[in-house]
Amino acid sequence: MWDTSKDYRLRVAEKSVELFIRTAEGANLKGIWNKRKSLNSARDMVPEIQTLYYSYLEPDELAKSPQIKDMKAKVADIVDALGGEGWQNEFFKLVNKDEKEKLEESIAKMKFALNTINDIDKRLLLGPVNDPVVGIDIKTGEVVSIMKHPVADKLLVCNVNVGDRALTVVTNDLAVKEGNRVGVSLLPPTGFMGITSEGMFLGVGGNVLKDVEGELGQLPHGFPLDALNATRNLVEEFLK
Structure with a gap:
């Protein structure tokens, strides 16, 4: 049960x-x-x-x-x-x-x-999964455009296509490029010095995964499970 x-x-x-x-x-x-x-x-x-x-x-x-x-x-x-x-x-x-x-x-x-x-x-419909990450949507996306954050040199502002809509994602990985296939956790939006980020890229060791497998807008697959650790922590924080 x-x-x-x-x-x-x-x-x-x-x-x-x-x-x-x-x-x-x-x-x-x-x-x-x-x-x-x-x-x-x-x-x-x-x-x-x-x-x-x-x-x-x-x-x-x-x-x-x-x-x-x-x-x-x-x-x-x-x-x-x-x-x-x-x-x-x-x-x-x-x-x-x-x-x-x-x-x-x-x-x-x-x-x-x-x-x-x-x-x-x-x-x-994903079934009996007891993990915070199932509480939010995680989608395969494609980086459409990138600009430097207007007031933070170490941040990029990315426009990401996740199939049914576009999202703004702020990242500190300056190696992200247009066309990268990424996994995006759709988390509660957060403001970063004037720019609202609607999600977070899946990544490991501070580096965004840039060649994620999966159909655009659907769950990504074939990535290291520890790429979900940051998402897991942020969902738990949202629930507190």
């Missing part, structure tokens, strides 16, 4: 809901959006997750449960309340330069939360 009360996918989903609520409440989102509907839909996910904690269903059964289906429907409701597909673009149009940095981080956190919840069924 699977101990659902300790399943990292459910625990990260709950923290992601909390992150969305906290961020949406505090973000300076100018424009037309239904804040009440967004927050209420997010809050309604909490009892769904609590029910699953004590269901003791196997992961594949969890993935097909009515609660997971309802949570995914609530994500769609939130996106609709925010303004529909591409909702973030409208908010960016209405902020001045001084507000943009903070807004970028807020929107990145909201997108992380919604994507993490929406893809939970895919991670549950």
